[in-house]
Amino acid sequence: MRSALIVYGGWAGHDPEECAAIYRRWLHEDGFSVRMATETSAFADPSIHDLSLIIPIFSMGTIQKDEVENLTRAVQNGVGLAGHHGGMSDAFRDAVDYQFMVGGQWVQHPGNIVDYTVDITKPDDPIMAGLKSFPYTSEQYYMHVDPSNEVLATTTFTGDTAPWIEGVVMPVVWKRRHGQGRVFHSTLGHQAKEFEVPEMATILRRGLNWAAREELPA
Numbered sequence: 113m114r115s116a117l118i119v120y121g122g123w124a125g126h127d128p129e130e131c132a133a134i135y136r137r138w139l140h141e142d143g144f145s146v147r148m149a150t151e152t153s154a155f156a157d158p159s160i161h162d163l164s165l166i167i168p169i170f171s172m173g174t175i176q177k178d179e180v181e182n183l184t185r186a187v188q189n190g191v192g193l194a195g196h197h198g199g200m201s202d203a204f205r206d207a208v209d210y211q212f213m214v215g216g217q218w219v220q221h222p223g224n225i226v227d228y229t230v231d232i233t234k235p236d237d238p239i240m241a242g243l244k245s246f247p248y249t250s251e252q253y254y255m256h257v258d259p260s261n262e263v264l265a266t267t268t269f270t271g272d273t274a275p276w277i278e279g280v281v282m283p284v285v286w287k288r289r290h291g292q293g294r295v296f297h298s299t300l301g302h303q304a305k306e307f308e309v310p311e312m313a314t315i316l317r318r319g320l321n322w323a324a325r326e327e328l329p330a
Contacts, residue, residue: 113143113144113145113327114143114144114145114164114165114324114325114326114327115144115145115146115147115162115163115164115165115327116139116144116145116146116147116163116164116165116166116167116324117146117147117148117149117154117160117163117165117166117167118132118135118136118139118146118147118148118149118167118169119148119149119150119151119152119154119155119166119167119168119169119170120132120148120149120150120168120169120170120199121150121151121152121169121170121173122169122170122171122172122173122199122203123171123172123173123198125171125303126169126171126197126198126199126301126302126303127303127304128169128170128171128199130304131169131196131199131301131304131307132148132167132169134304134307135167135169135320136148138317138320139165139320142317142320142321144164144165144324152170152173152174152175152176152179153176153179155175155179155180155182155183156176156178156179156182156183157182158182160182160183160186160191161185161186161189161191163186163191163325164191164192164324164325164326164327165191165192165193165194165320165323165324165325166183166186166187166191166192166193166194167193167194167195167200167320168193168195168199168200168203169195169199169200170199170203170204171197171198171199171202171203172198172202172203172205173203173204174204174206175203175204175207175210180204180207180209180210181209183210183213184209184210184212184213184290186293187213187290187291187293187295188290188291188292188293189291189292189293190291190292190293190325191293191325192293192294192295192296192323192324192325193213193214193290193293193294193295193296193323194295194296194297194319194320194322194323194324195296195297196297196298196299196300196301196316197251197253197298197299197300197301197302198218198302199301200214200297201214201216201217201218201253201255201297201299202217202218205217212258212290213290213295214295214297215257215258215260215261215286215288215290215295215297216255216256216257216258216261216283216286216297216299217255217256218253218254218255218299219254219255219256220253220254220274221251221252221253221254222252222254222269222273222274222277223252223272223273224251225249225250225251225302226249226250226251226252226272226273227247227248227249228247228248228249228252228267228268228269228270229245229246229247229248229267229268230245230246230247230248230265230266230267230284230285230300230311231245231265231266231267231268232244232245232264232265233263233264233265233266234262234263234264234265237264238318238322239264239285239287239296239315239318239319239322240264240265240285240315243311243314243315246309246311248267248300248309248312250300250301250302250303250306251302252267252269252282253282253284253299254269254277254280254282255282255283255299257282257283257286258288260288261283261286261287261288262286262287262288263283263285263286264285264286264287264315265283265284265285265298265315266281266282266283266284267281267282267284268280268281268282269282283299284298284299284300285297285298285299285300285315285319287319287322287323293323293325294322294323294324294325295323296319296320296322296323297319298312298315298316298319300312300315300316301316
């Protein structure tokens with residue numbers, strides 16, 4: 113059986129507990145055993161190297177040196193990493209090794225909650241199969257991103273709030289490798305209610321399963 117760890121906490125405005133519960137339900141339905149933790153000390157546990165998947169939901173939190181070192185080493189050795197929005201790409205702002213692994217870092221959401229379009233850029237990828245570009249209402253994340261990411265969806269900024277970024281095309285969903293591990297991220301999902309958007313939920317759930325390492329042999 114594949115195994116997953118969800119570590120949640122940080123800024124409460126991103127509904128970490130509610131999102132963790134949704135992830136746990138999905139993973140159970142998809143055949144995972146799931147462990148939950150509310151402290152970043154879970155990342156320092158040597159046992160995480162035996163997991164299939166780790167999901168951080170820890171917006172604006174902090175992480176200790178030994179925790180981030182063990183986490184990044186586990187992913188480099190094959191454990192998958194996946195997650196959404198600020199719970200993953202605005203966690204641990206002072207941990208550059210963590211950001212290097214994720215492949216991006218939030219820097220702004222001009223206009224706060226706005227209407228925008230998510231454009232599917234790789235419709236032939238299994239994560240995006242059958243999906244078309246769709247409207248979305250949430251924070252439109254402006255990111256600093258790694259050019260090595262394999263981008264699956266983007267959004268284009270209008271410049272209504274910040275005219276100098278008009279026409280900027282920004283990654284919304286990507287996947288990447290970090291060592292032997294698979295990393296998946298979606299910037300969608302400011303609050304738990306956004307998991308009710310079918311396209312958002314489908315992309316995220318497929319991404320989790322893509323990132324997860326297969327069960328280790330006994």
